[in-house]
Amino acid sequence: MMNRRTFLGASVALLAACGKAPKIRLALNWKPDPQFGGFYAAPYDKHGLDVEILPGGAGTPTVQMIGAGSAEFGIVSADELVVARSHGNDVVALFAVFQNCPQGIMAHASRHLASIGDVLKEGTLAIQRGLPYARILEKKYRFDHVKVVPSPGGDISAFLRDEKFAQQCFVMSEPLQAKHAGVDVTVFPVADIGYNPYTTVLATSGAQLTNNPDRAKAMVAAVRKGWRAYLNDPAPTNAKMHDLNPSMEAAAFAEVAEAQKSFIETAELGSMTAERWTMLIGQLAELGDIPQAFPAQDCFRSL
Amino acid sequence: MKRFLPPLIPFIVVTLALEWMVRSGFVPSYLVPAPSAVLRALYESRDELGAAMAKTSAAAVMGFALSTLTGVAIAVLLSSSRAIQRSFYPYAVFFQTVPIIAIAPLLVIWFGYGIKTVIASAFIVSIFPVIANTLTGLLSTDPALRDLFRLYRASATVTLVKLRFPAALPQILTGLRVASGLAVIGAIVGEFIGGQGLGSVVDVARTQQRVDKVFAAVLLASLLGLALFGLINLISAVTLRRWHASEATME
Numbered sequence: 001m002m003n004r005r006t007f008l009g010a011s012v013a014l015l016a017a018c019g020k021a022p023k024i025r026l027a028l029n030w031k032p033d034p035q036f037g038g039f040y041a042a043p044y045d046k047h048g049l050d051v052e053i054l055p056g057g058a059g060t061p062t063v064q065m066i067g068a069g070s071a072e073f074g075i076v077s078a079d080e081l082v083v084a085r086s087h088g089n090d091v092v093a094l095f096a097v098f099q100n101c102p103q104g105i106m107a108h109a110s111r112h113l114a115s116i117g118d119v120l121k122e123g124t125l126a127i128q129r130g131l132p133y134a135r136i137l138e139k140k141y142r143f144d145h146v147k148v149v150p151s152p153g154g155d156i157s158a159f160l161r162d163e164k165f166a167q168q169c170f171v172m173s174e175p176l177q178a179k180h181a182g183v184d185v186t187v188f189p190v191a192d193i194g195y196n197p198y199t200t201v202l203a204t205s206g207a208q209l210t211n212n213p214d215r216a217k218a219m220v221a222a223v224r225k226g227w228r229a230y231l232n233d234p235a236p237t238n239a240k241m242h243d244l245n246p247s248m249e250a251a252a253f254a255e256v257a258e259a260q261k262s263f264i265e266t267a268e269l270g271s272m273t274a275e276r277w278t279m280l281i282g283q284l285a286e287l288g289d290i291p292q293a294f295p296a297q298d299c300f301r302s303l
Numbered sequence: 304m305k306r307f308l309p310p311l312i313p314f315i316v317v318t319l320a321l322e323w324m325v326r327s328g329f330v331p332s333y334l335v336p337a338p339s340a341v342l343r344a345l346y347e348s349r350d351e352l353g354a355a356m357a358k359t360s361a362a363a364v365m366g367f368a369l370s371t372l373t374g375v376a377i378a379v380l381l382s383s384s385r386a387i388q389r390s391f392y393p394y395a396v397f398f399q400t401v402p403i404i405a406i407a408p409l410l411v412i413w414f415g416y417g418i419k420t421v422i423a424s425a426f427i428v429s430i431f432p433v434i435a436n437t438l439t440g441l442l443s444t445d446p447a448l449r450d451l452f453r454l455y456r457a458s459a460t461v462t463l464v465k466l467r468f469p470a471a472l473p474q475i476l477t478g479l480r481v482a483s484g485l486a487v488i489g490a491i492v493g494e495f496i497g498g499q500g501l502g503s504v505v506d507v508a509r510t511q512q513r514v515d516k517v518f519a520a521v522l523l524a525s526l527l528g529l530a531l532f533g534l535i536n537l538i539s540a541v542t543l544r545r546w547h548a549s550e551a552t553m554e
Contacts (some may be wrong), residue, residue, distance in 0.1 A: 064334060068334055088331040128510055130507035150503065
């Protein structure tokens with residue numbers, strides 16, 4: 001039986017363990033998969049960092065976690081960050097992995113659709129209605145003729161069973177799954193309708209940047225090296241991530257890593273421009289997601 | 304007034320404390336919304352929330368009604384013989400352990416998008432407490448009264464209708480109280496994937512980082528749970544008042 005003294009002793013030991021040199025937490029918004037390859041490949045120790053990567057799942061609120069300080073760094077999308085800032089959550093982007101938005105709508109190729117507008121003329125569309133691009137689509141084309149249902153995440157079983165079913169996807173992920181299942185698809189990237197936020201963006205809080213500027217700088221340097229290494233040779237990191245996420249097949253890791261390259265490669269990996277942020281802020285203000293536009297400089301930092 | 308004042312006091316204290324904590328910046332508003340912000344969201348989105356509430360209520364009530372009828376019927380069947388009970392009761396326990404989130408996508412494939420999926424989800428989550436409590440009630444009839452019925456050669460049906468079922472009412476109603484809240488939870492989980500009602504509102508508001516609207520929807524969901532709970536209490540008061548200790552008026 002535990003008496004009061006051993007209980008106190010245990011509590012003190014626990015407190016001491018908590019007081020140890022803090023690990024830096026990097027919160028992901030999904031399970032380990034190729035979109036995070038460079039974060040798993042990054043040589044953090046060479047930059048004097050002890051990083052613990054926290055895998056997430058559907059709806060992991062990384063942007064709130066960064067603001068609340070339950071993770072020092074996190075992965076967010078640019079639109080999420082802009083909306084969070086308008087709510088007073090001081091989150092700042094440091095490194096944008098996907099230079100172009102890899103989200104899209106996929107439909108059965110047998111429907112011979114020519115544009116994203118055609119997708120919305122009949123049948124079913126599975127989409128997260130809260131996402132800004134879903135509402136841009138709704139504004140532009142109306143959803144009067146299509147039945148809108150919740151997105152099933154990465155699950156394509158409903159899609160495979162119903163020819164008139166279209167769903168939101170990552171253009172380098174679900175379409176490949178569908179192809180393997182024997183269904184030809186047409187993919188309409190969201191960027192085609194002029195909405196193109198940076199995605200898989202490394203972000204931190206304004207407080208972290210003020211209190212620990214060198215650490216943020218080291219983090220960006222390590223991550224940039226990690227992504228360079230992952231783009232050159234994803235195999236070793238894929239093996240590591242496959243161990244952490246065995247439900248995704250090894251072949252799929254290799255395939256997705258190859259397919260996403262064109263979205264990521266740029267002169268300086270991860271770099272962002274004020275023009276792109278300004279455009280996004282304008283779109284979100286017009287949509288009513290933020291009360292008014294604010295300067296793009298608040299949103300990101302080039303370290 | 305005497306009945307409503309005691310629960311009202313903690314409510315007011317907690318609400319005011321929360322309001323103060325958010326306004327003073329102690330808790331950032333993007334993590335916990337101020338009660339006033341929730342009320343504002345409730346007012347601003349009243350049409351959308353009202354329509355969603357109607358859909359969720361319909362689905363939860365139907366799921367709950369279905370689990371009440373089926374649950375009681377299954378329990379009567381199980382109580383009819385030891386052998387049946389031994390063979391089938393373990394499978395009833397299965398319902399209690401179903402991780403509804405895991406099978407929810409399958410419900411969509413079986414029942415399609417819309418209310419059927421939501422009702423099924425509410426039903427699956429809420430049936431077990433009905434079965435378990437009804438069964439306990441049916442099996443714990445006073446032996447002396449059972450002997451009396453046997454002495455008068457009452458048939459099994461008469462014994463069930465006149466003795467065992469009425470005697471089990473307190474337990475059945477306890478089962479229904481537990482099930483009523485679960486049915487609301489089940490409906491909302493079903494709506495996350497079936498796509499309608501308060502579940503859908505929560506899903507969209509969460510994507511838009513509208514914590515105030517999430518809480519407004521949650522508030523409505525708990526009101527729905529409370530209403531169902533109140534309904535069971537009303538039925539309980541009416542049916543048990545004359546003879547059961549739990550509903551006797553306390554002075």
